[in-house]
Amino acid sequence: MEWMVDLIREYGFGIVFLNVLIEQLGAPIPAYPVLVVTGALEGGSLARLGWLTVVAVVAALIADVLWYRAGKAYGHRVLGRICRISLSPDACIRQTESVYGRWGAKSLLVAKFVPGFASIASALAGVVGTPFRTFLLFDTLGALIWVGSAVFLGSLFSTTVQDLLDVLTALGKWGLLLLTVAFAVFLMRKWLLRQRMVRALKMPRISVNELADLHAQGVSPTLIDVREPVLFEVSHIPGAHAWLAGAKKGKAAYAALLPAERHSHGLVVYCDCPNEVSAATVAKLLQRAGFQYVRPLEGGLSAWEAAGQQLEGVPAAVTKP
Known part of the structure; x- marks a missing residue:
């Protein structure tokens, strides 16, 4: 020593x-x-x-x-x-x-x-x-x-x-x-x-290929991006909804998704962290709130981009500091 x-x-x-x-x-x-x-x-x-x-x-x-x-x-x-x-x-x-x-x-x-x-x-x-x-x-x-x-x-x-x-x-x-x-x-x-x-947080996931196939068939689950709005604005999967947008003014984060029955093709939740922990946490919450057929996206946004799938958003250079 x-x-x-x-x-x-x-x-x-x-x-x-x-x-x-x-x-x-x-x-x-x-x-x-x-x-x-x-x-x-x-x-x-x-x-x-x-x-x-x-x-x-x-x-x-x-x-x-x-x-x-x-x-x-x-x-x-x-x-x-x-x-x-x-x-x-x-x-x-x-x-x-x-x-x-x-x-x-x-x-x-x-x-x-x-x-x-x-x-x-x-x-x-x-x-x-x-x-x-x-x-x-x-x-x-x-x-x-x-x-x-x-x-x-x-x-x-x-x-x-x-x-x-x-x-x-x-x-x-x-x-x-x-x-x-x-x-x-x-x-x-x-x-x-x-x-x-x-x-x-162990639960079934949906793969990028499975999600892409559903889109190709015209069967589009509701996509939920659980990242912060500042990152959602920079890039997200086309058609996705910002999870925290519904949490403003004291409302529950899933308030904008109600009623649950209108999501006939289920919900796909994604984040951009190892093991999809954030997505799985939100998916569990949605299941407890009465939503059915909720699945985290395996690999999250990185896997979607790595598979060559399209992203949309505002270039980082013009976002607010």
Whole structure:
């Protein structure tokens, strides 16, 4: 364990840069604890703390700008790819869409405090056409708040952090084993929660080919897009209805679909997240509300587009920031 502490002392800035860059690129490797520890070790020098902040902010901005450009270039397809390396891949897109749809670029001020949110929010900013200057302003402020809070906490509690490091160093290999076990338990808990969610939402799906065949036969189920309206405006399956449009003014989200009897060909619900979790959640709700023949679209919007099917919507470049 001592060698790890010595490594942080010797190459702290380089480790922080790589850790922040990798985390903001989407890998589940928390950088905040390393920032706190490095801030504690550098707490005796304001100049060193300043450079530490600059290094970490630059690393975060590099990753965020890359995701922004990817979102602008590849659209919604990049969102699912980010979530596949997230600790909570089934929920991160939906949660980020909801927050960004409500607050826009201002949500970047707190994005880095929510695991998995920052990289998705950066890509989403590019997808919906948020101006680069606006994105860069709020993202830089958000990075400064995130890094600054960690560095401040580290310097403020430097004595406590140092005592903890001394205890772990004294434990030697057992201290390293303790940290490894704690991280493994954290990952296992996330995995178990994900599996429980997937099992709870298990239900029959409809494939893209099956849906396309129904359209070709003139049998058109009602299509429900459960993503945020800001993404619905950018691109959606032709003829689809925005799920959240019916939730305004205190109405239930499915109010616009009533009465249920008028959907004689059933309902197909789609999202753009791994395992169709958002779509399956809404499908379950619709079934409980009395709608019959409700099916999530397997693979969601990405699968529909990958199959060469048509999309419609407003180009991201002209959407509201």
